[in-house]
Amino acid sequence: MEFGLDVNTRTRVRPSRQQRAICQCCEEELIAKCGNFRVHHWAHKNSHCDSWWEPETEWHRNWKNKFPAEWRESIKYDTISNEKHIADIYNPNNDLVIEFQNSPISLDELRSRESFYNKLIWVVNAENAVIKTTSIQSISEEANTMLEEILNETMNDFIKIPSEIVSLLNNQKDKILSEMKEGFYKQELKELKYHFNTQFDIVAQKIQEGKIIHIVGEAPTKVKENLFRPIVNKAVQYIDNFINKNEYLDQNNQYLNYEWKRRKKVWNYSKKPVFLDTGEELLWLQSDTILKKTPYSKFLTKYSINI
Numbered sequence: 026m027e028f029g030l031d032v033n034t035r036t037r038v039r040p041s042r043q044q045r046a047i048c049q050c051c052e053e054e055l056i057a058k059c060g061n062f063r064v065h066h067w068a069h070k071n072s073h074c075d076s077w078w079e080p081e082t083e084w085h086r087n088w089k090n091k092f093p094a095e096w097r098e099s100i101k102y103d104t105i106s107n108e109k110h111i112a113d114i115y116n117p118n119n120d121l122v123i124e125f126q127n128s129p130i131s132l133d134e135l136r137s138r139e140s141f142y143n144k145l146i147w148v149v150n151a152e153n154a155v156i157k158t159t160s161i162q163s164i165s166e167e168a169n170t171m172l173e174e175i176l177n178e179t180m181n182d183f184i185k186i187p188s189e190i191v192s193l194l195n196n197q198k199d200k201i202l203s204e205m206k207e208g209f210y211k212q213e214l215k216e217l218k219y220h221f222n223t224q225f226d227i228v229a230q231k232i233q234e235g236k237i238i239h240i241v242g243e244a245p246t247k248v249k250e251n252l253f254r255p256i257v258n259k260a261v262q263y264i265d266n267f268i269n270k271n272e273y274l275d276q277n278n279q280y281l282n283y284e285w286k287r288r289k290k291v292w293n294y295s296k297k298p299v300f301l302d303t304g305e306e307l308l309w310l311q312s313d314t315i316l317k318k319t320p321y322s323k324f325l326t327k328y329s330i331n332i
């Protein structure tokens with residue numbers, strides 16, 4: 026931690042060998058770590074009192090230094106649960122917490138942190154991430170190719186899908202359509218395809234074994250068309266919205282298609298804005314396929330003040 030409380034005056038102080046301080050959060054005595062290898066910091070004698078705290082790196086400090094000192098390491102307290110945590114940055118003007126995340130985070134922790142801090146933004150260290158970006162138009166092409174592949178897969182239309190199975194699959198499609206988040210479609214399409222294939226195989230198996238002879242139902246080719254096309258159409262509609270938005274944005278600020286090699290899936294579940302810091306710029310994740318380039322200057326103008 027950059028700050029402890031002076032044992033006598035209780036004002037916030039930075040670590041130095043002469044300084045004696047206690048933790049702002051748990052009030053235990055702290056040890057000043059002022060070596061040559063890591064950023065100077067305060068450490069607890071035993072483990073850190075805030076389980077969400079991660080060891081501070083240069084990367085953390087560089088980010089925090091872009092915000093006023095009073096905003097850094099702010100204690101947040103929940104009066105109902107009695108929970109206490111140290112927010113990396115608390116911007117009182119926007120009632121906003123900014124967390125800088127360097128190490129991997131579990132889904133459970135992500136969820137508890139997002140519910141503890143009401144307004145929250147994640148900045149994730151992605152200096153070593155391999156992220157390939159292409160124009161956003163390529164997502165529509167990719168989605169349509171995926172659809173064509175599914176529809177062109179030849180199926181024996183002699184095998185009819187029973188009506189009750191068709192309505193089951195349609196219900197799943199409707200659920201996907203109503204819950205589909207802007208710009209997402211890949212996982213949804215894969216899941217529905219899996220269910221469709223499973224159901225088709227069950228029917229085919231039964232026919233082969235002579236368990237069913239005459240089926241009242243629909244041809245698989247038609248069922249597929251009704252299931253998958255609406256999902257791709259909706260995805261493409263969303264993507265077109267982003268293409269339209271791009272017309273008003275400059276090159277450094279655009280929505281792009283992206284592929285993140287060895288993607289950290291936990292960020293798919295985040296309900297708060299997630300910015301990947303590549304070391305050159307910020308990439309604001311919009312979906313599993315769309316991101317928005319965000320220059321550092323723009324981020325800081327919005328969330329910090331001139332210091």
Ligand SMILES: [Zn+2]
Nearest residue numbers: 048050051074
């Ligand atoms: Zn503590």
